[in-house]
Amino acid sequence: MMPLLTTKGLSRNFGGLRAVDNVDFTLMPGEVRAVIGPNGAGKTTFVSLVSGRIQPSSGTIVFDGADITGLPAYARVRLGIAYTFQLTSVFANLTAYDNVALPVQLTLSDRRSKGAVDAGVMAALERTGLADRARMPAGQLSYGHQRLLEVAMGLALTPRLLILDEPTQGLSDSEIDNFIGLVREIAKNATVLLIEHNMPVVMQLADRITVFNAGKILAEGTPEAIRKNAAVQEAYLGTAP
Template sequence: MAAVNPLLVVKDLHRSFGGLKAVDGIDLTVMPGEVRAIIGPNGAGKSTLVGLVCGRIEPDSGSILFDGRDITALPAHRRVRQGIAYTFQITSIFPNLTVFDNVALPVQRSQHHSVGVARLRRGVLEALERVGLSDRLDQPAGELAYGHQRLLEVAMGLSLKPRLLILDEPTQGLSDGEIEGFVALVREIARDATVMLIEHNMDVVMSLADRITVLNFGKVLAEGTPEEIRANAHVQAAYLGTPDDE
């Protein structure tokens, strides 16, 4: 059986803001088809790390390889074409546009050639069906409930047919029922894409992640399976709390 190469490799990545070392020598390897959770206390460097991966932030040093290609100097829009899609911690929909147009827009912007109308519509409908919003095509996005706005943003990412989908705090503000639906959605997405997930909800993390990377003060504190992370004394002290606190 042929060896499977990593989809994403981060090597000795550094990024500082003034005197703050937000990302301080991080190494990370993500395999194709994996659901990788990135967790840690507020200010640990999680959003900076994924901002570096998707190209929204430039590193001070280090390298980022995607499917064996060095993309460290590649601008964000070209990383999208390579197959990296990112959803923001705070919804970034266009409230005055319809649900359909919100999903169509990133597809049009990401392509270096024009997309036929039929192909565009097919791609938009497919993405909206996956998140359960196909019955709201003509509704202004700003009229959607908050949970549906988060799902719309996921659809915007899915419409790009990503190989790596980065979700930053996707369950923030969702109800218990919406979270349950989101977990099912991520499991479905992971059938044909790799997922990197920043999430504070530990029930979501433990149920979804194949592996978990724990950041603290811009460094990797621990990495392993959910069971290994739950049992790690250093992680308990820095983030999860001791068993007596549960």
């Protein structure tokens, strides 16, 4: 099976700081991959390079066999790469419905079909548990629900690769349980790349884990292998969870 995503020698410098340092990375179709590591390890910079929000200083990014290194973010969205931000980026003055309608319209050949837009919006809101808040202004939603709204906006793009950056931040325990079920459902039809600090969530969801430290990949493996990895424990986990 051909990888869905690969990076070769991927690096990004900010002045004298190398935030991502010569990273070789492979992601297979249908995989749920967690990216973990201490603050400042380069995780968000790495997924920002993959999504096209920032350009690399060097290296290449290949998606489904095509070199996308020079493509802007909007072109990567059209190829099927959706990214939810570490900090909420919803349109506060629009309703939850209208926030999701914007990406739904990008996926439709006939953007004027109200029935198709409505079906796409409500399907995404129902999957994230927000259907009953469809008409609320997004700015009036709790922080946790704004995070889920971002996931709904990503799902509305029907992505092949969904990148989630700290998605459980601000969620209650019951919402986290629902989110775990949601990601498992998403993974039936898409590949998921997940940055997450909540280690119980990581250990439950991930097929494999990639550990970043100081801009480089420190370790990769199954949750069990990462749990037992002495270098990972020293750099990030402290003690095995």
